[in-house]
Amino acid sequence: MNEPRIRDLRTARGWSQERLAEASGVAVRTIQRLEAGNDASLETLSLVATALEVSVRDLFASVESDRLGIAVDGLDQRIADERAARARAERAQRGWRYLYVALGVVVTAVAIIAVGSPSSSGEVILLVPAYWIGGLLALRFLERSVLGPRLDARFPLTAREAHGAHGQERS
DSSP states (O other), rough: OOOOHHHHHHTTTTTOOOHHHHHHHHHHHOOOOOOOOOOOOOOHHHHHHHHTTTGGGBBOOOOOOOOHHHHHHHHHHHHHHHHHHHHHHHHHHHHHHHHHHHHHHHHHHHHHHHHHHHHOOOOGGGGHHHHHHHHHHHHHHIIIIHHHHHHHHGGGGHHHHHHHOOOBBBB
């Protein structure tokens, strides 16, 4: 690495190495190595930069190696591109929520009409809470178990920031 600024950025926030490790999802030992100037993968640098809310290039006082400079600039651009693409995909994913609500309105209206019918026993109204509760649980399950992991696999550079600092630790 070329003149890392990680310690300065971390202390400017008032963070300990442990706090930065937790926020970035890397081991404390990795933070120590980075601050000592040891090399790290671009993925690890990306995680630390995201936690510190800076670009990967900002982790260095200077980047002397042309090869590293190109890689860092390329990574920052890839992260920006992934953020934009992920935002578009998440907007499309929200369409499922709108469909769920629209169907819920229809189910509720049909149940209310059916309950008002002279031949109704009134049990049809039980469909309304069953739809809303069951549907919400099913939607949450799909978002967290199917759609979310697919977005993470498709956009790995933005997965951690999409989930906050509660992801798995990486070293």
